[in-house]
Amino acid sequence: MKRSRFTEDQIIGVLKEHQAGIPTAELCRKHGISDATFYNWRSRYGGMEVSDARRLKSLEDENRRLKKLLAESMLDVATLKEALGKF
Known part of the structure; x- marks a missing residue:
């Protein structure tokens, strides 16, 4: 499986930026990700904190x-x- 260049901490940070009101297109351009990647992250990590993501991984x-x-x-x-x- 291909390893992501983003850690769970960074992914959750991007999702929190989106919750703060930054548009999806701007976030994707800023972080160099596609819309599909953003929506996959949101479906997997949406509503999680960093500790939750680490627990999920373990x-x-x-x-x-x-x-x-x-x-x-x-x-x-x-x-x-x-x-x-x-x-």
């Missing part, structure tokens, strides 16, 4: 790790069942 990382562990254990179980079935 939960996503934990979820990714747990999914990987589950997939590995399911693969082990399938391998063992296959090995037992052959004997």
